[in-house]
Amino acid sequence: MKKSFKTSQIITIGIVCGLLLLATLFAGCTSSAPAQPVTHAESTTAVPATTVPGLQSTPQAISTTAAPGVLATTSTPEPVYTYSEGNVIAYTAASLKGVSSKLAEGFSKMYPGHKITFNLDGTQALTTQIENGAYADVFISASPKYTTELTKGGYFQAGTVSTLTTNYVIVILPADNPANIRTLADLAKPGVKIARAAKTVPVGIATDAALANLAKSTYGQAWNNSVNTNTVTYETSEPAVATKVALGEVDAGFVYESTATAAKPGTYVSVTIPKNDNYLQVYSIAVLKESTSKGAAADFENFMLSGAGQQILKDYGFRSA
Known part of the structure; x- marks a missing residue:
């Protein structure tokens, strides 16, 4: 009877141990495994452009690298601006x-x-x-x-x-003509103040040519020399000569006919140079x-x-x- 009880006790302990082993195995199978990344289809979302107040946005060349399987896109390059065609x-x-x-x-x-x-x-x-x-x-x-x-x-x-x-060259005088110049010959009178353009200025080139022609055809070299002596200023542009005359700073000036025509009435009086002696610029x-x-x-x-x-x-x- 004692032997039977001992055997029965051993069987009971074995069953308990077996159950414990099964429980341990079952728990191991149902425990949480380390989290694995879940792969989903990637998507792109447009990010609104940032606008700075007071500034106008302009297109920028922005390259976007897409996820695998998504088409990459590139925005329109910024245009190059030049002088307006108009x-x-x-x-x-x-x-x-x-x-x-x-x-x-x-x-x-x-x-x-x-x-x-x-x-x-x-x-x-x-x-x-x-x-x-x-x-x-x-x-x-x-x-x-x-x-x-x-x-x-x-x-x-x-x-x-x-x-x-x-354009032809002409001589203009202040409206009140203080030097009382009536003819081209009067330009050589002592004390007359004349304005001309510099010899490198187109109207200066034309003036020199016209004076040389007048000296040769009518007035002589002495007259030309006196006109040169009476020239008190050589300006860098034709309008500058006209301004000297209009302000009364000189008694006469060599300019283009167009300047005399464009001037307001009463600004100048003029003395013409014969076409045969004039210089056509x-x-x-x-x-x-x-x-x-x-x-x-x-x-x-x-x-x-x-x-x-x-x-x-x-x-x-x-x-x-």
């Missing part, structure tokens, strides 16, 4: 100052939306500026000398150099090779050479090309 910068001989506003008006009328900006100065100064890298779309010269210089330098668009207009126009508005520049040249442009020049004392 805007023209014209380096223009100073003697066109009086007619420039009318030319601008006529150009805008013929080509609505276009705009012309004149940089007015002595042709010799404008030539130097262009040679030194100044930007211009169009060049209007009052002397073939400087047109030829820039042509040889390769500054003009091929086939765009054209004769624009012509030739103006030209051309488009610069470096222009970034060649279409609009060509339109402006076409306007200047058109009947409308030529009529405006004629109304202001310029002559036909």
Whole structure:
């Protein structure tokens, strides 16, 4: 009886141990495994652009790398801005100052939306500026000398150099004519003060040529020498000569006929130079090779050479090309 009980006890302990082992195994099978990443299809979400108050946003070249299986996209590159096609910068001989506003008006009328900006100065100064890298779309010269210089330098668009207009030299006097100048001979009288343009300025070149012709044909070299002696200032532009006369700082000045025509009535009185002795200065126009508005520049040249442009020049004392 004791042996049977002992056997029974051993069986019971074995069963308990077995149950404990099974419980342990079952718990191991149901315990949590380390978390594994769950793979989902990747997506992209557009991020709104940040706008700084007061600034206009512009397209930027932004490259986006997409997840596998998603098409990569690139935004439109930022454009490169240049001078507006409708805007023209014209380096223009100073003697066109009086007619420039009318030319601008006529150009805008013929080509609505276009705009012309004149940089007015002595042709010799404008030539130097262009040679030194100044930007211009169009060049209007009052002397073939400087047109030829820039042509040889390769500054003009091929086939765009054209004769624009012509101009004669005239002598203007203050309205009250304090020196009582009546004829060209009076310019040599002692004490007369004369203003001329420098010898490098187109109207200065024309003045020297006209004086030489007058000396040879009519007045003699002594007269020419006296006129040179009476010249008290050599200006860098034709309008500067006209200003000296208008202010009464000199008794006479050599300018273009167009300046006398464009002046307000009563500003000057004038003494003409005979055509046979005068010097006809030739103006030209051309488009610069470096222009970034060649279409609009060509339109402006076409306007200047058109009947409308030529009529405006004629109304202001310029002559036909």
